[in-house]
Amino acid sequence: MEKEPNSPAHTDHLTGLGPDDHLPPGLRTPLRADAFAKPDEEKIEAITGHFRAIMDELGLDLTDDSLAGTPRRVAKMFVQEWFKGLNPEHRPEVRLFENRYEYQQLLVERDITVFSCCEHHFVPIIGKAHVAYLPGKHVVGLSKLNRVVQYYARRPQVQERLTRQVAEHLRHSLGTPDVAVLIEADHLCVMSRGVNDTSSSTLTSEYGGRFQEDAQLRAEFLRQIGK
Numbered sequence: 001m002e003k004e005p006n007s008p009a010h011t012d013h014l015t016g017l018g019p020d021d022h023l024p025p026g027l028r029t030p031l032r033a034d035a036f037a038k039p040d041e042e043k044i045e046a047i048t049g050h051f052r053a054i055m056d057e058l059g060l061d062l063t064d065d066s067l068a069g070t071p072r073r074v075a076k077m078f079v080q081e082w083f084k085g086l087n088p089e090h091r092p093e094v095r096l097f098e099n100r101y102e103y104q105q106l107l108v109e110r111d112i113t114v115f116s117c118c119e120h121h122f123v124p125i126i127g128k129a130h131v132a133y134l135p136g137k138h139v140v141g142l143s144k145l146n147r148v149v150q151y152y153a154r155r156p157q158v159q160e161r162l163t164r165q166v167a168e169h170l171r172h173s174l175g176t177p178d179v180a181v182l183i184e185a186d187h188l189c190v191m192s193r194g195v196n197d198t199s200s201s202t203l204t205s206e207y208g209g210r211f212q213e214d215a216q217l218r219a220e221f222l223r224q225i226g227k
């Protein structure tokens, strides 16, 4: 029997929480309310069919042994890799440790790899994120900073939203407003089409708490990331 998308059989898959429920509404990635009604495998099946239709429309021979598997490859890539950050199951838990050593200075995690996707053209955005915070009673497990960047990057994005989502998530998880995020990235939509400019890049930043108030602290962060 065919199941309705919202029937109880699917409730295990529904977390009841959207991927961005912890963010202010304006910062959430625009998603339909029923975005998680369908399990990933069903999404992959459906996208495979849609992508096959696109290739077919381009006149490609889908019986060719090199092309035959492409629709499913692309569908898996979208659901399991490029857009995995749309699924709240992949939201990282940010682990904190007591700051027994009373480390009070700037902590910078720099050159975090960013692979994202332009939501206007669906082509890659490739760059680096630099994240900093001032520890209080707690310090964060370093890799969680990379994971938070990856979670928000792995979606259709604009760079401004990505920057603010990461900053807001860290403010929330670390329990401090003293957070800085700077992202530098190349947009393939600017490089490979349209204006075809391969030398420009885009920098976005967000400064909270003491990073906002203290120009010297901001300058120290920028110096440490080589800006």
Ligand SMILES: Nc1nc2c(ncn2[C@@H]2O[C@H](COP(=O)(O)OP(=O)(O)OP(=O)(O)O)[C@@H](O)[C@H]2O)c(=O)[nH]1
Pocket: 118, 119, 120, 157, 158, 159, 160, 187, 189, 190, 193, 194, 195
């Ligand atoms: N603000 C912002 N714009 C972006 C980002 N990524 C891509 N864009 C821009 O989104 C815009 C979409 O503009 P449109 O005029 O609707 O699209 P288009 O005709 O393909 O534009 P061109 O790229 O100028 O050819 C383009 O100017 C892109 O450069 C981003 O992260 N932030």
Ligand SMILES: [Zn+2]
Pocket: 118, 119, 120, 121, 122, 123, 187, 189, 190
């Ligand atoms: Zn684009």
